Amino acid sequence: MGEVMRRECRLAARKPSQWLQPLVFFSLVVTLFPLSLSPTPDLLKTLAPGVLWVAALLSSTLSLERLFANDFEEGVLEQWVLSPHPLWVLIACKIAVHWFFSGVTLMLLAPLAAMSLAIPSSAVGVVMGSLALGTLCLSLLGAIGAALTLSARRSSSLLSLITLPMALPILIFGARAMDLASQGQDTAGALWLLGSLCVLSVSLALPAVTAAVRIAME
Amino acid sequence: MGRWTWFHRLASPPSCYQTAQTLKPWFWVPAVVLLCFGLGNGLYFAPKDYQQGDAYRIIYIHAPCAWLSLLAFSTMAIASAIGLIWRLKLAHALTSALAPLGAAFTLVCLVTGSLWGRPMWGAYWAWDARLTSELILLFLYVGYMVLRASFDDVDRADRTSAVLAVVGFVNVPIIHFSVNWWNSLHQGSTVIRADGPAMPAAMLIPLLACFVGFTCLMAYLACVRLRAEILVRERRPSWLLTVDEHHE
Amino acid sequence: MATILIEATEIEFWRQDRCVLDRLSVQFSASEAVHVMGANGVGKTTLMRVLAGFLWPEYGTLRYRGVPYDASLPTLRRELFFLGHSHGLSADLTAFENLQHWSNLQGGAAPGELEQALVDAGVAECRDRAVRALSAGQKRRVSLARLCLAHALPVWILDEPWTNLDSDGMAWVLSLIDRRIESGGTVIFSAHAQLTFEPRGYRALAL
Numbered sequence: 001m002g003e004v005m006r007r008e009c010r011l012a013a014r015k016p017s018q019w020l021q022p023l024v025f026f027s028l029v030v031t032l033f034p035l036s037l038s039p040t041p042d043l044l045k046t047l048a049p050g051v052l053w054v055a056a057l058l059s060s061t062l063s064l065e066r067l068f069a070n071d072f073e074e075g076v077l078e079q080w081v082l083s084p085h086p087l088w089v090l091i092a093c094k095i096a097v098h099w100f101f102s103g104v105t106l107m108l109l110a111p112l113a114a115m116s117l118a119i120p121s122s123a124v125g126v127v128m129g130s131l132a133l134g135t136l137c138l139s140l141l142g143a144i145g146a147a148l149t150l151s152a153r154r155s156s157s158l159l160s161l162i163t164l165p166m167a168l169p170i171l172i173f174g175a176r177a178m179d180l181a182s183q184g185q186d187t188a189g190a191l192w193l194l195g196s197l198c199v200l201s202v203s204l205a206l207p208a209v210t211a212a213v214r215i216a217m218e
Numbered sequence: 219m220g221r222w223t224w225f226h227r228l229a230s231p232p233s234c235y236q237t238a239q240t241l242k243p244w245f246w247v248p249a250v251v252l253l254c255f256g257l258g259n260g261l262y263f264a265p266k267d268y269q270q271g272d273a274y275r276i277i278y279i280h281a282p283c284a285w286l287s288l289l290a291f292s293t294m295a296i297a298s299a300i301g302l303i304w305r306l307k308l309a310h311a312l313t314s315a316l317a318p319l320g321a322a323f324t325l326v327c328l329v330t331g332s333l334w335g336r337p338m339w340g341a342y343w344a345w346d347a348r349l350t351s352e353l354i355l356l357f358l359y360v361g362y363m364v365l366r367a368s369f370d371d372v373d374r375a376d377r378t379s380a381v382l383a384v385v386g387f388v389n390v391p392i393i394h395f396s397v398n399w400w401n402s403l404h405q406g407s408t409v410i411r412a413d414g415p416a417m418p419a420a421m422l423i424p425l426l427a428c429f430v431g432f433t434c435l436m437a438y439l440a441c442v443r444l445r446a447e448i449l450v451r452e453r454r455p456s457w458l459l460t461v462d463e464h465h466e
Numbered sequence: 467m468a469t470i471l472i473e474a475t476e477i478e479f480w481r482q483d484r485c486v487l488d489r490l491s492v493q494f495s496a497s498e499a500v501h502v503m504g505a506n507g508v509g510k511t512t513l514m515r516v517l518a519g520f521l522w523p524e525y526g527t528l529r530y531r532g533v534p535y536d537a538s539l540p541t542l543r544r545e546l547f548f549l550g551h552s553h554g555l556s557a558d559l560t561a562f563e564n565l566q567h568w569s570n571l572q573g574g575a576a577p578g579e580l581e582q583a584l585v586d587a588g589v590a591e592c593r594d595r596a597v598r599a600l601s602a603g604q605k606r607r608v609s610l611a612r613l614c615l616a617h618a619l620p621v622w623i624l625d626e627p628w629t630n631l632d633s634d635g636m637a638w639v640l641s642l643i644d645r646r647i648e649s650g651g652t653v654i655f656s657a658h659a660q661l662t663f664e665p666r667g668y669r670a671l672a673l
Binding site for chain 2: 014164208212215218
Binding site: 003006007010011015016070071073074075076078079080081082083084085090217218 | 479518519520522540543544546548550551552553554555556557559563565566567570571572573596651
């Protein structure tokens with residue numbers, strides 16, 4: 001298992017554009033919103049949770065496009081299906097490394113985005129925490145979409161169309177957590193809800209992705 | 219295996235085709251009767267609601283459609299699971315047959331809901347919790363149908379969209395809960411509430427008739443579509459030549 | 467009587483409206499090199515994927531060591547080496563890293579063995595080059611280097627392993643197959659080109 005993670009990290013390190021581009025996209029979207037509205041601090045503060053989460057959702061669907069595609073096309077996924085190791089373990093490693101490179105990096109970028117949107121610095125901790133949990137759920141749910149569209153006729157928005165409705169609860173709870181934090185209120189409830197979503201996503205996504213990958217091999 | 223032979227016999231395309239044909243009258247006759255009674259009574263004869271006047275009458279279409287949109291999705295999910303676990307192609311045919319029906323009922327529910335909302339809220343759309351959940355359900359249906367359409371191979375389309383149907387179904391309660399939670403934070407109580415037991419019998423009975431009538435209607439349409447799906451998918455058409463088309 | 471490893475009884479497989487495998491019954495025993503022959507599109511790849519457990523036939527039964535595939539797939543996966551049309555190498559990793567990853571999936575091998583496999587395959591100089599930069603023939607040789615590491619796996623299913631290989635390469639692969647048969651394994655392969663020699667236990671299966 002450790003070896004699979006090392007392989008994934010190696011691949012990510014050799015193709016940095018795959019996870020850097022969504023981060024640039026995220027920053028771009030966050031920049032577009034204040035430019036399309038009046039950048040008064042109060043307005044920005046109200047809109048900030050929504051803007052950050054929508055940008056995070058959109059940029060994650062970008063990074064999910066290629067989650068399994070390369071390995072599928074090169075035949076490596078085929079060897080994974082044949083391996084004596086349980087397929088779900090290999091897939092879990094892949095998703096974990098993907099989350100690290102796309103979700104955690106987004107979380108590290110978030111303080112800058114948050115402060116540009118007039119979120120008080122006291123709330124930045126919750127911003128980062130909710131994004132970390134939220135992007136983990138997104139990586140898991142998005143992996144389902146990525147696996148389902150592996151052998152489909154590729155269309156740019158098919159993955160988003162499948163993933164975004166399922167990502168709605170993440171958006172709602174995550175934005176709520178950030179909103180409460182900006183107002184200085186207690187965010188424990190919303191964060192616990194996000195955490196429970198993570199647990200649910202793990203138990204749903206791993207069997208679903210495994211099944212979808214096996215179907216793609218047919 | 220003796221106990222299951224009836225199931226395997228039913229699950230063969232020719233017998234399913236035949237069964238759907240014989241079931242059709244059992245569905246459309248009650249549908250017509252119940253809908254005539256239910257809609258006629260509801261739209262014309264039932265008393266006016268003390269609060270909403272005549273506007274509430276749209277519930278006779280809106281509520282059954284909402285129920286059917288969920289029923290169709292649940293049936294799709296169960297059929298998908300059966301198709302995936304037992305590799306039963308007919309189950310996938312049923313799911314494929316139900317999808318556009320469910321989507322159509324969801325759309326009718328949304329349209330009637332927003333028409334109902336106009337006299338209530340003064341706007342056609344006010345992000346009511348129930349309607350927003352229905353909208354997301356419509357997206358789930360559309361996602362299913364688009365995914366299915368993006369495969370050339372029927373078997374792979376079946377099995378991939380079956381996984382999506384099951385995953386979507388598991389997500390529906392979570393989405394519903396989160397939308398309700400969001401709505402309760404921002405808007406207060408929703409206005410479109412069908413108070414079931416509190417409704418007088420004169421309103422309730424036509425409503426129940428509409429529920430059952432619309433369900434029979436959907437079952438009838440599902441039979442029609444299922445037979446069409448079987449025709450499209452069947453690979454060894456020799457049995458089709460012997461089907462008696464006299465009853466069509 | 468050699469032990470029957472894979473047994474397919476009356477299997478039928480359909481793709482869209484076409485029946486690719488029509489009530490096919492076939493057995494594969496130990497120490498056999500089975501050459502699946504047939505024109506393009508007759509179903510060689512489909513048969514191999516069905517035997518490897520990727521595809522499920524609509525009718526008929528498949529057994530591995532006497533146990534139906536439903537129950538015996540985990541055992542099959544532990545004992546099978548499958549090489550399909552795609553070479554199964556990550557373009558961004560080096561040849562050595564690719565072999566290392568594959569051998570870890572199968573249970574681990576010492577780095578020395580991996581180096582030796584690359585040498586045997588004739589691509590020792592590609593050890594630290596990214597697969598992306600290799601020629602088609604070199605990629606095929608790197609993916610076939612896994613054969614040297616798979617000597618413990620009883621069943622080999624090779625779908626046209628000689629694509630992009632020169633005649634030396636073909637002779638090398640045939641010698642590996644020969645060695646595997648000698649130690650009791652089963653090899654099922656398909657080939658378009660004429661074989662330079664027939665390995666021991668050779669049997670032709672025409673579809």
